[in-house]
Amino acid sequence: MSWLACYLFCSGLLLLHKDVACEEYQNVDSTMKRQDVVVLKCAYPQMSKMIQLSWVKNIEGVKHKIAVYNPSRGEHIFPLYNQSVTFLSTSISGDIQLRATAAEEGSYQCSINTFLEGVLLKQFAVINPDTFKAKFAKGQAADTQVLLVPDNSMTLSCGYLDGDKVVQLTWQRVTEEEISMIANFTQSQSFIGYDYRRRIQTDYMPHQNISLTIQNVTTNDVGMYSCHVVTSNGKWTKLFDVSVEGEQSDVPPRIHATSQVLVEGQSDPSKAVTDITMFLIIGAVAFGSLVLVISVVIVICVKRRKKRKRNKKQFKKGIAERNYQRRANPNSYAAPDIYDRANSRAAGYQEESIYANL
Missing domain, CATH: 2.60.40.10 (Immunoglobulins)
Incomplete structure (x- = not known):
């Protein structure tokens, strides 16, 4: 694009x-201020297969090799920069750390040979802080x-x-x-x-x-x-x-x-405020509905518990009244179960005529 x-x-x-x-450094990808330590980021895009990555320094039109990284063979730093240049921990990205002095000011270049995209170049300029x-x-x-x-x-x-x-x-x-x-x-x-x-x-x-x-x-x-x-x-x-x-x-x-x-x-800030307001309203309605449901359930449970207690109390009271009536008059109609049992025993002993041939 x-x-x-x-x-x-x-x-x-x-x-x-x-x-x-044409201004100096106007077409340099990155212009760095010289410090005790300078990090140059090559930023391998990882969209193609890397064949080899290399760093060079341009001194009066002559390219001096600094370091090379190969995915299969690892990294190598050339003797002239062995004490001042190191690859960062993630060397596959191609980033290096440069312990800079006044002698390290100048133009640097990172080149990446890739399959499909070819050679990718990134230009750096390290300049005096002033x-x-x-x-x-x-x-x-x-x-x-x-x-x-x-x-x-x-x-x-x-x-x-x-x-x-x-x-x-x-x-x-x-x-x-x-x-x-x-x-x-x-x-x-x-x-x-x-x-x-x-x-x-x-x-x-x-x-x-x-x-x-x-x-x-x-x-x-x-x-x-x-x-x-x-x-x-x-x-x-x-x-x-x-x-x-x-x-x-x-x-x-x-x-x-x-x-x-x-x-x-x-997003538009006013729209964000509206969304937050709607979220709070919906949350309040949902919370109120939940509280209402819990309240209804609690009321129903309390009523059922009271009803069970009331029925149990009435049942015990009825049993006590029947026992009292039985003790007061066993043959009374107030105790129909006792009376019925007495009548049933009497009915079982009715006299019958017996005939005998002598």
Whole structure:
């Protein structure tokens, strides 16, 4: 999708001027600030079979081998860098750790030979901290606050052209230690950063808004994003402070939080409040219904228990009254069972005539 977007973008850049000044490192995938320890992430995409991964350093146009990793033979670091370079624990990703000094400033390249996709290249530049600070001013306030939602898409709107002719368009992501090139479009070239080639979509039409969409964002995409536009009538730069929802950002935005840009795929806050209200109402109704059912069951059980006790008490009372009547007058009709037994015995002894022949 990124190459299709690039083609569409470049087809719309027929208005670009020919003479565009090339800035240093403008087509480097990642510009790093030199520190005691620098981590260079090659980021093997794992969409094709890796044949071999290698690191080199460019010194005055000459490539010096640093390290090699082969899936079947393991890793190897060349003697010149044996003390300053190490593979990280997950060496299949190709990331290395560089214990940097002033001598380690320069240009680095990670190349991955893969089956089907061929050779994948990622360019790095390790520069002096003062140069890094001067070139990319830190602490500059953001124009817009953006909240990303992991696993969704994020759209950044740079501004409207209003009929101006575009000379150059550059998207970058800036953190305290690294500047990642997302895309750089001119008339002569179209460059998309290594880490964004499968994830971005650019939108550019005359007299319309310039925007960038990054797909499948994660928490690793947090940072300051810059959109730099050079037109025939001037230039402007717009900064976006991207953070995860619920986390505080260290960079103060220039606009109030109520003017936040909604990330594509992010739900509307008013809708979220409505959903929460509905959830609370449904929960209250369900809880009330449960309490009512339990109350009815308890009342029925109590009534049945009282009825059983009452019937048992009446039964015992009836037995006691019959026993008392029997003891008072055994032949009384009040004790019909005794009277009936007496009559039945008397009826059994009736006299009958007996005839005898002598």
